[in-house]
Amino acid sequence: METSQFRGVIPPVVIPLTEKKSLDLEAFDRSINRMIDAGVDGLFFLGSSGEVAFLTDAQRYHVLQEAVAIVNGRVPVLAGIIDMETMRVIDQAKRAAGFGVDALVATAPFYALGGPKETERHFRAIREYTDLPLFAYDLPVCVHTKLDPDMLVRLGEDGVLQGVKDSSGDDVSFRWLVLENEDAGHPLQLLTGHEVVVDGAYLGGADGSVPGLANLDPAAYVAQWKAAQAGDWEKAKEIQDHLARLMFVTRRVKATVGFGAGVGAFKTALWQMGVFNTNQMREPVQPLEGEDVEAIVAILKKEGMLDPDAPVRA
Amino acid sequence: METSQFRGVIPPVVIPLTEKKSLDLEAFDRSINRMIDAGVDGLFFLGSSGEVAFLTDAQRYHVLQEAVAIVNGRVPVLAGIIDMETMRVIDQAKRAAGFGVDALVATAPFYALGGPKETERHFRAIREYTDLPLFAYDLPVCVHTKLDPDMLVRLGEDGVLQGVKDSSGDDVSFRWLVLENEDAGHPLQLLTGHEVVVDGAYLGGADGSVPGLANLDPAAYVAQWKAAQAGDWEKAKEIQDHLARLMFVTRRVKATVGFGAGVGAFKTALWQMGVFNTNQMREPVQPLEGEDVEAIVAILKKEGMLDPDAPVRA
Amino acid sequence: METSQFRGVIPPVVIPLTEKKSLDLEAFDRSINRMIDAGVDGLFFLGSSGEVAFLTDAQRYHVLQEAVAIVNGRVPVLAGIIDMETMRVIDQAKRAAGFGVDALVATAPFYALGGPKETERHFRAIREYTDLPLFAYDLPVCVHTKLDPDMLVRLGEDGVLQGVKDSSGDDVSFRWLVLENEDAGHPLQLLTGHEVVVDGAYLGGADGSVPGLANLDPAAYVAQWKAAQAGDWEKAKEIQDHLARLMFVTRRVKATVGFGAGVGAFKTALWQMGVFNTNQMREPVQPLEGEDVEAIVAILKKEGMLDPDAPVRA
Amino acid sequence: METSQFRGVIPPVVIPLTEKKSLDLEAFDRSINRMIDAGVDGLFFLGSSGEVAFLTDAQRYHVLQEAVAIVNGRVPVLAGIIDMETMRVIDQAKRAAGFGVDALVATAPFYALGGPKETERHFRAIREYTDLPLFAYDLPVCVHTKLDPDMLVRLGEDGVLQGVKDSSGDDVSFRWLVLENEDAGHPLQLLTGHEVVVDGAYLGGADGSVPGLANLDPAAYVAQWKAAQAGDWEKAKEIQDHLARLMFVTRRVKATVGFGAGVGAFKTALWQMGVFNTNQMREPVQPLEGEDVEAIVAILKKEGMLDPDAPVRA
Numbered sequence A, B, C, D: 001m002e003t004s005q006f007r008g009v010i011p012p013v014v015i016p017l018t019e020k021k022s023l024d025l026e027a028f029d030r031s032i033n034r035m036i037d038a039g040v041d042g043l044f045f046l047g048s049s050g051e052v053a054f055l056t057d058a059q060r061y062h063v064l065q066e067a068v069a070i071v072n073g074r075v076p077v078l079a080g081i082i083d084m085e086t087m088r089v090i091d092q093a094k095r096a097a098g099f100g101v102d103a104l105v106a107t108a109p110f111y112a113l114g115g116p117k118e119t120e121r122h123f124r125a126i127r128e129y130t131d132l133p134l135f136a137y138d139l140p141v142c143v144h145t146k147l148d149p150d151m152l153v154r155l156g157e158d159g160v161l162q163g164v165k166d167s168s169g170d171d172v173s174f175r176w177l178v179l180e181n182e183d184a185g186h187p188l189q190l191l192t193g194h195e196v197v198v199d200g201a202y203l204g205g206a207d208g209s210v211p212g213l214a215n216l217d218p219a220a221y222v223a224q225w226k227a228a229q230a231g232d233w234e235k236a237k238e239i240q241d242h243l244a245r246l247m248f249v250t251r252r253v254k255a256t257v258g259f260g261a262g263v264g265a266f267k268t269a270l271w272q273m274g275v276f277n278t279n280q281m282r283e284p285v286q287p288l289e290g291e292d293v294e295a296i297v298a299i300l301k302k303e304g305m306l307d308p309d310a311p312v313r314a
Helices: A025-038 A057-071 A086-097 A116-127 A149-157 A171-183 A198-204 A218-229 A233-246 A259-272 A291-302 B025-038 B057-071 B086-097 B116-127 B149-157 B171-183 B198-204 B218-229 B233-246 B259-272 B291-302 C025-038 C057-071 C086-097 C116-127 C149-157 C171-183 C198-204 C218-229 C233-246 C259-272 C291-302 D025-038 D057-071 D086-097 D116-129 D149-157 D171-183 D198-204 D218-229 D233-246 D259-272 D291-302
Strands: A043-045 A077-080 A103-107 A134-138 A163-166 A189-192 B043-045 B077-080 B103-107 B134-138 B163-166 B189-192 C043-045 C077-080 C103-107 C134-138 C163-166 C189-192 D043-045 D077-080 D103-107 D134-138 D163-166 D189-192
Touching: A025 A043, A025 A057, A025 A218, A043 A057, A057 A077, A057 A086, A057 D086, A086 A103, A086 A116, A086 D057, A103 A116, A116 A134, A116 A149, A134 A149, A149 A171, A163 A171, A171 A189, A171 A198, A171 B233, A198 A218, A198 A233, A198 B198, A198 B233, A218 A233, A233 A291, A233 B171, A233 B198, A259 A291, B025 B043, B025 B057, B025 B218, B043 B057, B057 B077, B057 B086, B057 C086, B086 B103, B086 B116, B086 C057, B103 B116, B116 B134, B116 B149, B134 B149, B149 B171, B163 B171, B171 B189, B171 B198, B198 B218, B198 B233, B218 B233, B233 B291, B259 B291, C025 C043, C025 C057, C025 C218, C043 C057, C057 C077, C057 C086, C086 C103, C086 C116, C103 C116, C116 C134, C116 C149, C134 C149, C149 C171, C163 C171, C171 C189, C171 C198, C171 D233, C198 C218, C198 C233, C198 D198, C198 D233, C218 C233, C233 C291, C233 D171, C233 D198, C259 C291, D025 D043, D025 D057, D025 D218, D043 D057, D057 D077, D057 D086, D086 D103, D086 D116, D103 D116, D116 D134, D116 D149, D134 D149, D149 D171, D163 D171, D171 D189, D171 D198, D198 D218, D198 D233, D218 D233, D233 D291, D259 D291
Parallel strands: A043 A077, A077 A103, A103 A134, A134 A163, A163 A189, B043 B077, B077 B103, B103 B134, B134 B163, B163 B189, C043 C077, C077 C103, C103 C134, C134 C163, C163 C189, D043 D077, D077 D103, D103 D134, D134 D163, D163 D189
Antiparallel strands: none
């Protein structure tokens, strides 16, 4: 599989659960196929949206096993190997590799405090233990470290990193990363995880996106990528406006904050749209209910994702 | 002066000092005229880049007095009324108004801890004491409060705010602000202070920009705004790439961090370009020197802002 | 006035307002005298609890003028000279000095970002403009910079600082400051602003305290200081337990957060105790009401600060 | 094993490694026995200082197996079950229980963002899967959530928690926790992890301490606990001053920050004192060397932990 495959729209896959909080294989199959049929360029499992933090190791590898089987080579599969510090991440890397994934995605170390020396050494150490393409996942909101563009490009030039999934929310840093990567001969594939402003990221030179919201509307993200590739920026912008409004599903949640509001809203939307069978969440998060569900349904209808007359599923 | 004047490129003006750390009127005149001649749409004095925090009240009003005289009605003048809490801000508002400025710019209260109720009340209280157009300045890196888009639009609808200068670095929030402002009938002029990614902000619907970097290259920002207005996004992007690289002047500073590196680099660049006579800074910040100056000169040459053979001024 | 006077209990004075939000001189006089009669060792005006951020300059100097007149030399008067950056702080220092205060209290610069070089230079620059004893006010929750113990001791040894008011909430750093100050020959008077754990600070070697809560119960803090001086640690602890419970007045507020909850609760308590005539707050903060007032009254009764049968003032 | 055993001095055990970065069983045995012989009241394995974040699961359980064998029932063994979110923590709990430990220690969930609802549910969910005494580990510097005293006492009253290891650095919150726990009938054992100010915590009512520094000088912490129990606060303070100065080993490190400086300094000190055979660290952290080692040796000598003539081990 060539490097150039890791570009375009690569959604981080949200995991459907049954009422008993186990993996809902039927809905998982439906959602994956729906995204592949819409034309996505890859799928990323076990990311933050993919509940990686909430899954035991056994559950993580169950997800990977089923995912690889369902995808069946149609698009590249990226797997998150998220854990606290280097040797635990390497442990995850070794196991994920056994499931036939096409690339690995790792964050900086978290939990223990460290500095830039430790962060750089961390990625180099992972590389020593795996031959798979490795993406750095820049996610300071969870990891509490911002990855430095200079370091990332250096790791690209040294063959440590294949690319970066940037969910840092720091668009200035991302722009500098794009420019420095260009100056270095483009060693890294640069993917934005910033689903609300993908148009600007594409205009600035991103190689693709990893939008959680693409679980809800993969076709729109695919159309936007094609528009951007064709230089039709007005269309890319217009589609983005729709997607930014669709993202309001996560903004109108009142019952809780963080993951429960964000991924909780995605699951609730997918459930109301008939892609998922429930909006169940894993411990300690509770599924959304009542007025939060109603608010989400209203947004889905306004954005054309649900029939205006559709009843609220309960 | 109409509302519609507060759009386009409105640089926050960097203040030149003499070696004795007093306002350098000759350079101030030169820099302001250079920006107006380049076609900027307004000028913002006493912003963060304009040393507002470092000036005594007497020095602040000296700056305003000279600024209004030099500008002489050619473009609108916005004045920062930055202070710790509401009544101090109102005190600044009353005095600034006396100098004939066209609009005021205020942050959320800072120093004392507060919550969203206090932030909203703050802007409403300022409005009760002034008739000038009022912009909210969203600058969490200094103010430690992020302004909520819902609140901003509500304040726009209620006639409290004329617009927003968004230097929050939160491009998702800015996009939502743009959309909600649109839905409300566009009560607010929305200006991005995010000088490195202005192209994306324009594509997303910003009404203009407040780029500190425009002190160095006002013509480029003006050309970019015109390109964006004409829908020439490739050109807007190309200009932005140049400007993003020019911003490296602030990234390569080793001697210090924060304001001394950021505005310190701007002043050093303007000095080397002959616009300023020194790169002097106000207490407690020291001017850049030695290898930091050399690094800045190298970037200016690479980006065509200095003749390749120009010696380093000392 | 000798150095040794800046020790013991030095409350930061809370400001009573009339219903019209102006300084209530009658209550101000009563509250100051109540604290002096209780035996406090000094009074600190224009600190964070003293509304310094909320007062215009004219209001600040009105407070100082009245305060110095009421105190009338009975105890030393410390004055906060809180402003954004160095030259503004120096401006405040010059004016405060004219009112006959005995010492000045300054924070690190805030608003503009800086680093340790700028922080140290800031205090040195202030010293160049005043002969009054100068205290550093370590208050990262408002100022967003933690003062380094090594720097503080160095500034003490160099005659820049007279002492430190530590409201950092970092008791480890404070302990190290005490030890390093001791090793350097005790150049600094070290006062804790951590009103809930003063007993531990005294045991660890603090020279005194600056407890906002002493506005409510000055006699208890004075008794505690005497107990600590006498080595009666069990008594110091017992008094602290009462004071820590009394501090619950700030914890049970539901209407808002931050200053409005903290100083708002102090004012409400002083109002209910008959020391203040209102619990009025300055813009943009609103006074507490309803169940928040009732919760405060219940705590005051439980801690013996109000007669069990006292009605709630309204 | 009774509840009352979880009090007094319970060091979090630092892990010695061979040059090849594997568990050094000889040094592990020596260090554990040295602490038990000094009279500690319990030992805590797999805490932050115990490298829990850096160990694969296989390595974690190797540590527990050896630890339980070496301790051999002489003191209670507490085991950290630190992982990202609830079900992963429960997975760790089940496995740790199999090794015969006496209590479990869990943090709030980390990685995914959440709120207070999720935090409380997290501890309740863990309790549903284990019968062992459960301690909450309050460590916002790693976990980015501060545990609320009200919630902790509620969980104590409901039989969910046995106690709290407070490493929050928030001594005000800890004092309130002590008081509210007292009011509720003392359901929780409250242990401070704040090794530099244990005297104040004991005076304030802590049931014990979990000081990483006790790996270096367990006898001093044991003597301090006895002094505090006997009401000899001057002695408790004097011992604390020695320990606070000994903690300077972590303050004088220049090569790195965070865990590498903190636990890195502890390991270097134990190596120089002959308790450990190396100061090796796990990936991605590098062991201290050169002037950092020399600075640590100088402090150890000053504090009487090394013979003044001892050469620096290399």
